[in-house]
Amino acid sequence: MxxxxxxxxxETAAVTPRRRRGLDRRHIPxxxxxxxxxFMYGLGVANYDNFSDAQVFLNIFVDNAFLLVxxxxxxxxxLTGGIDLSVxxxxxxxTVLAATLLDAGWPAAVVLPLVLLMGTSMGLxxxxxxxxxxxxxxxxxxxxxxxxxxxxLLINRNSIPITDPFWTAMAQERIRFAPGIFISTSVVxxxxxxxxxxxxxxxxxxxxxxxxxxxxxxxxxxxxxxxxRTRIAVYTVSGFCSSLGGVLLSFYMLSGYSLHAQGMxxxxxxxxxxxxxxxxxxxxxxxxxxxxxxxxxxIQTIIAFQGDLSSWWTKxxxxxxxxxxxxxxxxxxxxxx
Amino acid sequence: MxxxxxxxxxxxxxxxxxxxxxxxxxxxRFFTITLQDGHLYGSLIDILRSATPLALVALGxxxxxATGGIDLSLxxxxxxxxxxxxxxIGDLPNQNSVGGVLIAVGVALVLSALLGxxxxxxxxxxxxxxxxxxxxxxxxxxxxxxxITDGQIINVTSAPYRVIGAGYLLGIPVSVIxxxxxxxxxxxxxxxxxxxxxxxxxxxxxTASRLAGIRARGLTITVYVFAAFCAGIAGLIFSSxxxxxxxxxxxxxxxxxxxxxxxxxxxxxxxxxxxxxxxxLGAVLISALDITTYTIGVPxxxxxxxxxxxVVVLCLSQSAAFRAAxxxxxxxxxxxxxxxxxx
Numbered sequence: 265m266x267x268x269x270x271x272x273x274x275e276t277a278a279v280t281p282r283r284r285r286g287l288d289r290r291h292i293p294x295x296x297x298x299x300x301x302x303f304m305y306g307l308g309v310a311n312y313d314n315f316s317d318a319q320v321f322l323n324i325f326v327d328n329a330f331l332l333v334x335x336x337x338x339x340x341x342x343l344t345g346g347i348d349l350s351v352x353x354x355x356x357x358x359t360v361l362a363a364t365l366l367d368a369g370w371p372a373a374v375v376l377p378l379v380l381l382m383g384t385s386m387g388l389x390x391x392x393x394x395x396x397x398x399x400x401x402x403x404x405x406x407x408x409x410x411x412x413x414x415x416x417l418l419i420n421r422n423s424i425p426i427t428d429p430f431w432t433a434m435a436q437e438r439i440r441f442a443p444g445i446f447i448s449t450s451v452v453x454x455x456x457x458x459x460x461x462x463x464x465x466x467x468x469x470x471x472x473x474x475x476x477x478x479x480x481x482x483x484x485x486x487x488x489x490x491x492x493r494t495r496i497a498v499y500t501v502s503g504f505c506s507s508l509g510g511v512l513l514s515f516y517m518l519s520g521y522s523l524h525a526q527g528m529x530x531x532x533x534x535x536x537x538x539x540x541x542x543x544x545x546x547x548x549x550x551x552x553x554x555x556x557x558x559x560x561x562x563i564q565t566i567i568a569f570q571g572d573l574s575s576w577w578t579k580x581x582x583x584x585x586x587x588x589x590x591x592x593x594x595x596x597x598x599x600x601x
Numbered sequence: 602m603x604x605x606x607x608x609x610x611x612x613x614x615x616x617x618x619x620x621x622x623x624x625x626x627x628x629x630r631f632f633t634i635t636l637q638d639g640h641l642y643g644s645l646i647d648i649l650r651s652a653t654p655l656a657l658v659a660l661g662x663x664x665x666x667a668t669g670g671i672d673l674s675l676x677x678x679x680x681x682x683x684x685x686x687x688x689x690i691g692d693l694p695n696q697n698s699v700g701g702v703l704i705a706v707g708v709a710l711v712l713s714a715l716l717g718x719x720x721x722x723x724x725x726x727x728x729x730x731x732x733x734x735x736x737x738x739x740x741x742x743x744x745x746x747x748x749i750t751d752g753q754i755i756n757v758t759s760a761p762y763r764v765i766g767a768g769y770l771l772g773i774p775v776s777v778i779x780x781x782x783x784x785x786x787x788x789x790x791x792x793x794x795x796x797x798x799x800x801x802x803x804x805x806x807x808t809a810s811r812l813a814g815i816r817a818r819g820l821t822i823t824v825y826v827f828a829a830f831c832a833g834i835a836g837l838i839f840s841s842x843x844x845x846x847x848x849x850x851x852x853x854x855x856x857x858x859x860x861x862x863x864x865x866x867x868x869x870x871x872x873x874x875x876x877x878x879x880x881x882l883g884a885v886l887i888s889a890l891d892i893t894t895y896t897i898g899v900p901x902x903x904x905x906x907x908x909x910x911x912v913v914v915l916c917l918s919q920s921a922a923f924r925a926a927x928x929x930x931x932x933x934x935x936x937x938x939x940x941x942x943x944x
Contacts (some may be wrong), residue, residue: 266751347732349857397923399916400870402671402732406857407912414905522902530740543733576747576848583741590729590737 293553293589294539300390300585301555304562312569318445324561327451330355330512332557334528335535336454336461337505339553340498342536343465344477346401348499350390350408351506352528354383355401356521357416358510362431363424363520370432380507386412387503389495405499409529416522422519424513435515459509462550475500478545532542535560536583538589559585610879613865617886620893623644628896629736640769644892646777652888654679654835656881658855659862661785661828663880664791666863668722668824669804669872670731675832675859677742678716679852682709682833683840684749687757696759705762706837713833714826716742721822739856747849756845766842776838781830788877798873800824804872830873861908862887864915 271543308315325332334351341348358379360428365375390408393399438446462484465471476484514520539556541548563581567573624631624644634643658675665672689705691698716738723734768775791797802810803817810817832852840846864870865886866879887908894904917923 290890333626393913393916396894396926402910403860403864403870403916406860410905410912411909414902414909417902417905418900421900441651518837530736533736534740537733543730574747574752576744576752579744580741580748583739583744586737586740590733594727594729 269487281389290547293542293593294329294549294555296589296592297538297540297552297555297559301559301562304448304559304566308562308566308569310349310498312566315565315569317411318441320565321447322447322451324558325451325454325593326448327516328557328561328562329448329454330509330516330525331528331531331560332454332554333457333505333512334509335532335539335553335557336550337502337509337542338460338529338532339536339539339548339550340461340465340541341401341476341502342478343535343545343548344495344498345481346389346394346495346498346504346544347511347533348387348390348502349402349405349529350386350412351502351509351532352475352525352530353412353416354386354503354506355510355513355528356523357412357419358507358516359517359520360416360419360424361520362511362514362521363426364419366426366428367424372428375428376430376511376590379511380504383507384500384504387497387500387506390503391499394499395492403501413522418523420520421522423519426518426520431515432518435518448515450515453508456519457505457555458550470494470497472511477540478547480546496589530559531582534586537593538585540589540593541592543590603789607635610882612655613867613886615878617882617889620886620889627898631896634849636772638741640774641774642774642894646774647757648675648885648889648892649777650774651887651892653774653780654839654852655855655858655887656780656884657783657831657835657838657860658828658852658859659866659880659884660787660877661705662856662859663863663866663868663870663875664787664800664824665731665828665943666860666868666870667800667804667872667875668813668821669807670824671860672720672734672735672828672905673732673824673856674716674720674742675828675835676855677739677746678713678829679836679839679855680746680831680848681716681742681835682713682750682844683851684746684755684846684848685712686762686837687711687840687846688938689698690757690762691755692761693759693937697756699761701738702759706765710830710833713829713836716895717829718827720829721825724825725818725821743848746846750846750848752848754845754847758844762839762841763844766838766840772802776842779834779838783834784877786882787827791877801873804874806873816847821900858908859884859886862874865911 305321314320334355338348338351361382362375362379363487364371365378386408390404393404393407394401435451437449439449439452440446465474473484473489473491476487476489477491477494487548510525513524535556536548536553536557537543537556539548539552539554541552560582563578563585567575567577610861615646621631625872628644631644634641634645636642658679661675662672684704686709690702690706693701693705699784703856720738723737724731727734764775765779766776770778783944791800799810799815799820802813802815803820807821808818827912839851860870862883863875863880865883866876866881868875868879888909890907891904894901
């Protein structure tokens with residue numbers, strides 16, 4: 265937007281490129297999240313017995329592995345300046361589809377790739393509609409949300425238990441570091457996804473195009489970057505991450521249910537925002553999203569330890585944090601631009 | 602221009618008529634409206650009654666979208682409004698006192714309007730993207746509603762409060778009358794004064810409007826307050842109809858249905874042009890869809906699939922790129938090159 269009231273500021277322009285583009289400013293939101301996380305952890309350790317147990321910390325990952333994967337996909341979409349409202353519904357559809365097929369006797373080796381393919385192709389479809397027909401991401405993924413949730417309900421409206429040996433093995437398998445200190449296989453999968461995602465964003469051409477589109481899609485196009493292909497790809501990535509998140513959730517719950525993951529799109533968006541990714545796109549880190557998910561998990565942990573706090577405080581605290589971080593981003597971006 | 606508007610509403614109206622007509626095959630008495638104890642009864646009345654909260658939310662959403670914004674928090678505001686009204690009425694020594702109910706309604710609506718101020722300030726003063734600014738209240742709002750009701754469902758037995766959602770006046774449901782009054786007032790206000798044009802101008806280009814001397818900031822806040830106020834009334838109608846405040850169910854995802862209604866009504870999501878009649882028609886269409894699936898005996902869940910199809914078809918029909926593609930194939934005319942190069 266053109267701000268005619270503000271005169272050009274030669275002082276800031278004169279700062280050396282390294283300082284200007286510097287690490288500091290872009291890292292402020294992530295560092296703020298890290299600080300917040302440390303503060304919350306300190307608060308927990310100071311107030312509650314046993315809060316400092318390593319397992320309490322690891323449980324944040326165990327309980328939120330699926331959200332971590334979904335939020336990682338959402339980060340790609342938001343970095344391009346888009347949004348994906350369908351993730352929660354795709355997660356639910358994945359759990360229902362997997363549970364139904366397993367219940368019908370299909371082997372896990374077939375079901376697993378099939379549900380992942382389903383989520384990926386849904387993402388691909390939404391990305392194609394957004395790119396080729398210039399439908400707004402909000403509306404296209406809203407349609408995807410209705411579609412996925414509707415399909416899940418149509419397949420089965422009841423909760424379906426999963427008894428498949430592979431699924432139960434994945435659910436019960438623990439990677440132990442010491443007696444009583446463990447993580448689940450889902451955590452490993454989630455961390456691998458995050459590492460791959462972070463590598464792709466930081467070191468590949470695709471990743472840089474994602475940032476470029478979020479910075480300014482028109483400029484990216486004029487630069488000759490494959491804007492269309494990349495835009496479709498981020499929704500495909502998000503679709504894949506949603507279905508993988510759905511698989512992890514079905515490991516966690518050992519059931520498929522069309523009402524699973526209600527409102528997860530909001531949790532994922534909140535995690536991305538709290539993690540410091542700017543919602544207009546172009547700036548942010550996947551590491552921030554990991555911290556964002558940890559903040560959400562930490563809120564739940566503290567509320568669980570407090571005991572007399574009710575779960576709706578989670579929503580209120582997340583809202584307050586969202587507000588704080590959005591205003592922080594606003595201040596940071598206003599100063600740089 | 603008016604021809605175009607009529608054309609815009611033609612398809613939604615045609616779909617609505619088709620939908621209603623299809624009911625006759627499954628329920629022969631579908632179009633029968635009977636008068637019992639001075640009240641009108643019938644499926645058509647049911648459709649109108651069940652459309653009232655959505656029509657109100659869609660009305661507010663239309664104004665917000667006209668300014669180029671979007672309000673995701675309207676469902677949460679509905680929940681808060683209903684929760685607060687039921688809390689106050691529940692604490693009354695005599696739940697049937699009209700004065701007490703009026704105070705409860707007033708307090709709930711004032712709080713709703715204040716929440717609208719909050720949204721409007723975030724959007725226009727602090728300059729946060731509307732979708733994100735209202736996301737804050739969408740997430741936190743339901744928590745606040747649960748805080749008000751202490752996580753319980755508050756049941757009320759107040760007869761005067763029941764009137765809002767379930768009462769009849771001159772044989773017509775009170776909720777329908779309330780919506781008709783609000784819609785008529787809004788239409789008069791925006792179409793008989795310059796307000797509508799100003800709103801469209803802000804939606805088309807906030808910067809240009811500001812340079813042209815329009816107080817875009819105040820206008821934007823007003824629009825969010827109006828939307829929140831409408832959502833507040835919708836919350837009262839909903840909770841009055843079920844005689845309880847359910848923080849989880851009230852207005853759950855209604856903002857998405859409202860956006861759908863607005864899109865069906867032909868309002869572009871990019872802002873700058875709006876149609877109130879279209880949005881109300883869209884709300885009635887969605888309500889008719891719900892009732893029709895019920896009459897036909899299809900599982901209620903499939904309405905979601907129908908909605909998905911409707912969204913896709915509508916968006917594609919509104920998408921210039923899609924029309925260009927179809928047009929090109931039909932007429933074999935070299936259309937304008939696509940804006941983006943697909944690599």
